[in-house]
Amino acid sequence: MRRRSSVRDPGRKYRVKYERTPKRSFCFFCCLWVAVCGLFFLTGCATVYNPATGRHDVLLIDSVQEVQIGRGMAQQVVAQAYDPWNHPVEQRHLNEMGRQLARVSDRPDIIYHFQILDAPEYNAFALPGGYIYIFRGLYERLDEAQRAAVLAHEIAHVAAKHAVKRMQAALGYDMLAGLVLAGLGNKDPRMAEQVAGVSRTVFDLLSRGYSRQDEIQADGLAVKYLARGGVDPQAMVRSLEFLMKEEGPGGRTFEILSTHPRMEERIRKAQEEVNRLEQGKRR
Numbered sequence: 306m307r308r309r310s311s312v313r314d315p316g317r318k319y320r321v322k323y324e325r326t327p328k329r330s331f332c333f334f335c336c337l338w339v340a341v342c343g344l345f346f347l348t349g350c351a352t353v354y355n356p357a358t359g360r361h362d363v364l365l366i367d368s369v370q371e372v373q374i375g376r377g378m379a380q381q382v383v384a385q386a387y388d389p390w391n392h393p394v395e396q397r398h399l400n401e402m403g404r405q406l407a408r409v410s411d412r413p414d415i416i417y418h419f420q421i422l423d424a425p426e427y428n429a430f431a432l433p434g435g436y437i438y439i440f441r442g443l444y445e446r447l448d449e450a451q452r453a454a455v456l457a458h459e460i461a462h463v464a465a466k467h468a469v470k471r472m473q474a475a476l477g478y479d480m481l482a483g484l485v486l487a488g489l490g491n492k493d494p495r496m497a498e499q500v501a502g503v504s505r506t507v508f509d510l511l512s513r514g515y516s517r518q519d520e521i522q523a524d525g526l527a528v529k530y531l532a533r534g535g536v537d538p539q540a541m542v543r544s545l546e547f548l549m550k551e552e553g554p555g556g557r558t559f560e561i562l563s564t565h566p567r568m569e570e571r572i573r574k575a576q577e578e579v580n581r582l583e584q585g586k587r588r
């Protein structure tokens with residue numbers, strides 16, 4: 306015979322109530338719904354319109370928190386891993402170019418930071434919240450318009466919040482909350498080690514590049530930003546062609562060089578975007 310014990314069958318209490326009084330079950334599910342909504346509210350989860358993608362995204366963190374995470378990561382990861390290139394003239398030039406493109410992007414409301422890193426690699430990447438880096442190796446090999454294209458591609462990742470979505474998928478809310486606190490300057494030693502580990506994971510994640518869809522979207526948005534910023538959008542195609550031909554020191558596959566998707570596909574899609582833009586202008 307089945308024992309009716311609330312310990313062994315914790316769901317029974319509600320089932321009995323459900324069988325006897327259907328009205329109460331409605332109340333129970335109402336309460337559950339309110340609780341779930343409350344939880345989403347407490348964690349700050351929100352559906353936000355993303356002007357870069359034209360879609361609504363479910364985001365666990367808001368823009369201010371994203372900038373805080375980026376700031377914390379910029380201090381922890383980049384400052385420890387790479388030295389900035391000590392060349393004030395080129396640095397100033399990069400800042401001007403970057404700000405000109407950020408102003409015409411789909412996310413002009415945050416402050417962008419641009420930095421040349423003193424390393425020979427052919428690479429560039431963006432941290433959440435608008436912290437954008439290009440390596441000296443790549444910077445020196447590209448012409449002006451190609452440099453702008455690389456910056457526009459990284460700005461596009463920030464504008465479309467690709468990093469936030471990737472972090473959300475990989476980390477979950479608790480880890481993100483830890484990163485936000487680190488960005489606020491929280492020096493709790495118990496948290497510091499954990500946050501440093503998480504920062505490294507995120508940096509690794511972001512530096513390897515994004516999904517096929519995100520990379521192609523960032524190239525397409527970059528074409529648009531270049532045109533708006535007064536730079537020949539064909540530079541996006543030319544910079545990808547350069548990256549396909551030149552492997553760079555170490556031969557590392559890294560963010561802008563991402564072979565996922567294949568460079569041939571990225572070049573073809575970027576060229577289609579440029580053609581579409583040119584046709585639109587002629588009409």
Ligand SMILES: [Zn+2]
Pocket residue numbers: 458462514515520523560561563
């Ligand atoms: Zn990218």
